[in-house]
Amino acid sequence: MKKILQDSRGPLTAKRFFRLRQMLLLALSIGIVLIGPYLQQQLVMAQSALPSKVATGNLWQEASFPVENFETYTSPFGPRGGDFHYGLDLAAPEGSYIRNWWGGQIVEVWEDGRCGTGMVVRSGNWEHIYCHLRGRVLTANGGRYYTDREGTLQIWQGQTVPAGARIARVGMTGRTSGPHLHWGLKYSGRWVDPALVLREMYSNQS
Numbered sequence: 001m002k003k004i005l006q007d008s009r010g011p012l013t014a015k016r017f018f019r020l021r022q023m024l025l026l027a028l029s030i031g032i033v034l035i036g037p038y039l040q041q042q043l044v045m046a047q048s049a050l051p052s053k054v055a056t057g058n059l060w061q062e063a064s065f066p067v068e069n070f071e072t073y074t075s076p077f078g079p080r081g082g083d084f085h086y087g088l089d090l091a092a093p094e095g096s097y098i099r100n101w102w103g104g105q106i107v108e109v110w111e112d113g114r115c116g117t118g119m120v121v122r123s124g125n126w127e128h129i130y131c132h133l134r135g136r137v138l139t140a141n142g143g144r145y146y147t148d149r150e151g152t153l154q155i156w157q158g159q160t161v162p163a164g165a166r167i168a169r170v171g172m173t174g175r176t177s178g179p180h181l182h183w184g185l186k187y188s189g190r191w192v193d194p195a196l197v198l199r200e201m202y203s204n205q206s
Contacts, residue, residue, distance in 0.1 A: 060201040062103070064164035066130070067181045069096040074180055077193040087129065087184035088194040094134065094179035097151070098168040100161045101128045101183075109137045109146040109157050115182065116174020119146055119155070119167065129184035134171030 067090050075089040104123030111117050115131035135148030145156040151169045161167055170179050185192045 060204045062163050063201050064099045064101055066090065066101050066183050067092045067096060067098050067170065069093050077195060086191050087182045089180045089182050091178065091180040092170045094170055094172060096170045097166045098130055098133065098170060098181055100163055100165045100167045102126060103161065103163040106155055106157055106159050106161060109144055109155065111137050112174065114175050116176065117146065117171065121161065125188045127186040130168060131182035132171055132174050132176050132180060133168040135168065
């Protein structure tokens, strides 16, 4: 017996099928138009917020890719499993060095059950967050510092670090299923998709 596709309004004829298809394409086009300006706005924010010393020429020439021995992106910025993933996961072999994205001040180092060993660097209106680091956070002389003895690293909270400096190593601390850097970016307290920034950095390479 020949099956006939139908819904509450009766058989789904060829005419109605193509009409539905056109409606879906229209909805998709509207969605792209609505999302496009938001992505463009994020890129403009990312460009205009960089320190004034590179206000001319290539805005991204002093920024550094945040991890050595990069392998692949494992989890993007956005919704994930009923939650929201506020960062970009960059897989690399455990022990690979992490480089400071932009020159600034270490404003916080900490340990918790989710991020593991973590670090925040502030560069003007930007904050860059690094999670799942190898090593520990200790206190001494009234201050806090991140230490990784095997990697010969000791980074104090409050210290200034230049762009590209090795500040940590990829580890497995916190909630993670494999070695990677969770890299988050905030501008004026609002989360920004790191992939947009990396894309802009790549497109402006000299």
